[in-house]
Amino acid sequence: MKPRLISFFLLLTVIASVSCKPNGASSKKEEQSKKETIAKQPNIVVLLCDDLGYGDLSSFGHPIIKTENLDKLAASGIRLTNFYSTAPVCSPSRVGMLTGRSPNKAGVYDFIPGLKKSEDNRDLVHLQAYEETIPAMLKTVGYSTCLVGKWHCSSRFNSDQQPQPNDFGFDHWMATHNNAAPSHKNPKNFVRNGQEVGEIEGFSSQIVVNEAIQWLDKKDGDNPFFLEVAFHEPHEPIASPEELVEKYMPYAETREQAEYFANVENVDRAVGRLIAYLEKNHSGNTLIVFSSDNGPETLLRYGEKAKHSYGSPGELKGMKLWTNEAGFRVPGIISWVGENKVSGTKDAVVSALDFLPTFAELSGANLPNRELDGESFKSLLDTGEFARSTPLIWAFYDAINERRVAMRKGDWKIMGRLEVDNNTLPHIHNLYDGNEALVKSAKLTDFVLFNLKEDINESENLSVKEATVFESMKKEFEIRYKELLEDSHIWVRNQ
Incomplete structure (x- = not known):
């Protein structure tokens, strides 16, 4: 080869080498950053109440109901005063939370009833197999996953004709289609991984926490976990421990109101047991998020079946099923067990749509290949500041x-x-x-x-x-x- 040609090829080699270095360095940095994120992956626990109003916790202003465990969680972490569910009713709210997208895009516009053919094709409605969810996303980066409590994302529950919780990434699930039946006391309608469980003695909130703790005890390995605890309370049909009902009788206008107050405190007790377990066994790096699927039910809206519905919207206008604030502005609490960087009351506008992108950033998972409506609020956890770039x-x-x-x-x-x-x-x-x-x-x-x-x-x-x-x-x-x-x-x- 001639000297001039040799020099030319050497020059090309040098140019290629120089031009590749920044990209190569950037790629190595990104890879290292991702490895560090995965090494620090938090356990993630989502606690979701059903029909809990903005004003139903003592830390959010209720003058009578005692919720000392949730109040402590709020005091140690972040109390969100502008937190929103993704819809003012249960099924679309849960679908939006799981997917990070408006539930309208998934085709879930209202609560999903039991299977009954209807002219408006409502009997077809379900969370569809192509939707990408939080547990499925987290499984790609090594998480174990579990759902206990209420599902309500399909018209055909526990049927091979529609996807079930395991089809969306839950390794273990014990759930009901909709409400605990016949009530929160001794429910008979739980299904565990496709198998009917039969009657379970006790109250639903305590039952689902028992199941969660048992799953955590049996979980193999020290990999991180995602746990969704979807309480049935305080949705009707309400049943509460008698000793708690008696506690509230002197402060209530009716026995039904005392039963509602007791119902909320019974959830708080269940949350307290779970937090105590996590503090003992997973205190190093566990993120807990608490909220409600929508606002409070209206008393007697559907007759005697809503005779316990004494939920409080606080200062907000409206109730469940309203697009005024009380329909979907709900209590929000975020706390790291053992290591809160930020604490206090924050007025940042945060939505349950934001869970998926936030958990992706915290875990090192890739976001689904689709347009999301939620945004990561990791900056809120790190610095106490978060500003939405797009409206809700x-x-x-x-x-x-x-x-x-x-x-x-x-x-x-x-x-x-x-x-x-x-x-x-x-x-x-x-x-x-x-x-x-x-x-x-x-x-x-x-x-x-x-x-x-x-x-x-x-x-x-x-x-x-x-x-x-x-x-x-x-x-x-x-x-x-x-x-x-x-x-x-x-x-x-x-x-």
């Missing part, structure tokens, strides 16, 4: 209040009514091919604007007084609702 939006077509679509951005919240031909859109449980055109033809109208920092109970409509903010919010609201509707799943029979 809810479209609940069966809301009790008229304005069924709502969006929160920063301190501001905008709501709108859906109208077709000058009439309010009828109440809808499910989007299917028979009502798709109707829903998509509905226009947002009759807007209201609130500053939630100054007006937590949504009492003053600022759409005129804050005209500049209103126009900006309205424009973005209409765009984001249109995008959500376009991405919403439509149920078609024989699909």
Whole structure:
């Protein structure tokens, strides 16, 4: 080879070497960072109540109910005053939490009833196999996973005709389709890994914590775990230990109210037992998150079956099934067992949609290959600061209040009514091919604007007084609702 050619090839080699070094160094840094993250993977425990109101814990202002274990958890960690569930009712809320996406995109718009064929294809509704969930994601980086309590993500529970908890990454599960039956006392409807359990003596909240502790005791290896404890309480049909009921009788207006108060404290006791176990056995690195799937049920909303529904919305407007704040703004507590970097009350706007991306960052797992609606709040755990980059939006077509679509951005919240031909859109449980055109033809109208920092109970409509903010919010609201509707799943029979 000629000297000139040799020099040319040497020059190319040097250039290639230099140009590759930054990328190679970056790749090595990223790989090392990921290894360090995996080495510090936390155990993750999600505690989820059913129909617990924003004002139902003593640490969130209830004047009577005693919740000393949850209060201690809040005092040692972060008490979130702007925490949101992903929907104002159970099934879509749970689906949104598990997937990090609006439940509308998964096609879960309302609570999922037991299997009964219906014109609106509601009997088809379930969390579909292609959805990627928290436990499945965490399993890819070595986690063991467990669900105990309420599932409520399918119309065919414990059936091979629809995916079950194990199909979404849960190694072990003991759950019910919906509520504990016949009540929280001595329930008969639990299923463990596909096998019916039969009647279990005791109260549901204590039963699910027993199962969780037994699973943790039997878990092989020292790999991290993800545990979801989905309490049935304080959803009807309520049953509570008599000694707790008697404790509250002097402070309650009725026996039913005393039973509700006792029901919440019984959950607190169950949480206390689990925390004591974790502190003894997993104190090094366990993250606990506590919340509720939606706001409190309305007393007697469906007759005698809701005669115990004395849940409190606190200062908030509305109740369960509302798109006003009390429908989905719920207690939020985050605490590391043994090593909180940050503590105190925080007003950052956080959603259960954020669990999946946050747990991905903490565990070193890759995010699902799809657009998420949640954002990682790891910075909140590290520094106490977290600011959302995109608003939260809810479209609940069966809301009790008229304005069924709502969006929160920063301190501001905008709501709108859906109208077709000058009439309010009828109440809808499910989007299917028979009502798709109707829903998509509905226009947002009759807007209201609130500053939630100054007006937590949504009492003053600022759409005129804050005209500049209103126009900006309205424009973005209409765009984001249109995008959500376009991405919403439509149920078609024989699909």
